[in-house]
Amino acid sequence: MKKDKSRPALIKWWEGYSACLDLTNPIAMEWLRGQLKDVQNKYGVDGFKFDAGDFDFYCSGSPFYPNDETTTSGPLQAEIYGKLGAEFQFNEFRAGWKNGNQPLAQRLQDKGFSWDDLKLLVPDMLSAGLIGHPFTCPDMIGGGLLSTFENIDISKFDQELMVRSAQLQALMPMMQFSVAPWRVLDEKHLNYVREAALLHTKMGDLISELAQKAAKDGEPIVRHLEYAFPQQ
Numbered sequence: 001m002k003k004d005k006s007r008p009a010l011i012k013w014w015e016g017y018s019a020c021l022d023l024t025n026p027i028a029m030e031w032l033r034g035q036l037k038d039v040q041n042k043y044g045v046d047g048f049k050f051d052a053g054d055f056d057f058y059c060s061g062s063p064f065y066p067n068d069e070t071t072t073s074g075p076l077q078a079e080i081y082g083k084l085g086a087e088f089q090f091n092e093f094r095a096g097w098k099n100g101n102q103p104l105a106q107r108l109q110d111k112g113f114s115w116d117d118l119k120l121l122v123p124d125m126l127s128a129g130l131i132g133h134p135f136t137c138p139d140m141i142g143g144g145l146l147s148t149f150e151n152i153d154i155s156k157f158d159q160e161l162m163v164r165s166a167q168l169q170a171l172m173p174m175m176q177f178s179v180a181p182w183r184v185l186d187e188k189h190l191n192y193v194r195e196a197a198l199l200h201t202k203m204g205d206l207i208s209e210l211a212q213k214a215a216k217d218g219e220p221i222v223r224h225l226e227y228a229f230p231q232q
Contacts, residue, residue, distance in 0.1 A: 009022075013052075014146075022077075023077055023080040023081060023084070024076060024077070024080065029080070029084065032084070033084060033087070036048060036088070046089070046090045047088045047089060047090025047091050047092075048085070048088060048090070048091060048092075049091075049092045050081060050082075050084070050085045050091060050092065050093050051094065052094070052095065053077065053078045053081045053082075053093065053094070053095040053096070054074075054078075054095050055074030055075060055078060055095070055097075056074065075097040075098070076097075078095050078096055078097040079096075079097045079098045079099060081093075081095075081096075082096050082097070082098075082099035082102065082104055083099070085104055086099070086102050086103055086104060090105075091103075091104055091105055092105045092106075092107055092137060093105065093106050093107065094106075094107045094108070094109060094110075096133070100131065100132025100133060101132050101134075101218045103135070103215065104133070104135065105135045105136075105137050105173075105174070106128060106133040106135060106136050106137065107136075107137040107138070107139065108121075108124050108125070108128065108136070108137070108138055108139045109139070109144075110139055110143070110144035110145055111139040111143055111144055111145075112143050112145055112148070113142055113143035113145070113148040113158075113161065114143075114161075115161060117143065118161065118164060118165055118168065121138055121139070121165075121168055121169070122168070122222075125138060125172060125222045126220070126222060126223070126224055128220075129219075129220025129221065129222050129223065130220060130227075132218065134211075134214035134215075134218060134219060134220050134221050135173060135211060135214065135221070136172075136173065136220075136221070136222065137172075137173060137174040137176070138168075138169050138172050138174070138175075138176075140176045140177060140178035141162065141165045141166050141169055141175065141176065141177045141178060141193075142162055142165060142177060142178040142179050142184075143165075143178060144178060148178070148179075149178070149179050149184070152184065154184060157184050159184070159185050159186065159189040160189070162181065162184065162185060162189065162193065163185075163189050163192045163193055163196075166181075166192070166193040166196040166197065167192070167196045169196070169200075170196040170197070170199045170200045170203075171199070171200070171203060172222060173207055173210075173211065173221050173222070175196075175197060175200050181193045181194075207221070
């Protein structure tokens with residue numbers, strides 16, 4: 001069925017609906033840039049989380065897009081989205097295309113709150129750095145899925161998993177919590193998480209130094225031992 005390009009492209013997003021912009025259109029791009037700059041000027045916002053940008057929202061066959069019938073719309077939208085984000089000193093992305101070695105904080109895709117997903121964190125961080133995204137951010141501590149904390153039964157909540165997630169991310173470039181730890185942890189487990197966060201703070205100067213170095217040479221911040229000490 002041919003798409004009606006005169007109608008707005010709407011998509012269900014979180015608890016409501018959002019409109020998709022065609023970032024290949026200079027007018028749309030300038031409008032979005034202006035909105036973001038206006039928020040910064042009015043409220044002193046440092047930067048933005050540029051969420052979504054996933055290919056399947058835009059590619060051929062999507063019910064919302066594309067503005068043409070080719071399969072290139074998804075990657076192109078993601079590429080332009082990244083270029084916009086690079087204009088802001090503080091940014092975060094979870095999807096990207098052809099924006100390696102750019103000043104973009106690239107977060108891993110959402111992970112569930114499980115031991116199996118926790119095992120993926122280190123190899124995924126290493127892989128992201130090797131393909132050209134040194135400023136990689138893990139998924140949120142506690143997992144990136146809202147459903148994890150809906151109608152939660154604290155008595156059955158895996159507190160050790162939350163602790164291990166925080167400890168694992170303490171020496172990574174960034175730490176983000178999906179839920180306030182004191183809402184789901186008892187005092188004992190909360191102290192462990194607090195120690196992990198304080199360790200991250202203590203290592204802040206070194207992490208910043210590694211980030212500055214990565215900005216110059218493009219080398220990963222999180223590295224395999226083999227990368228740092230070849231054949232040892």
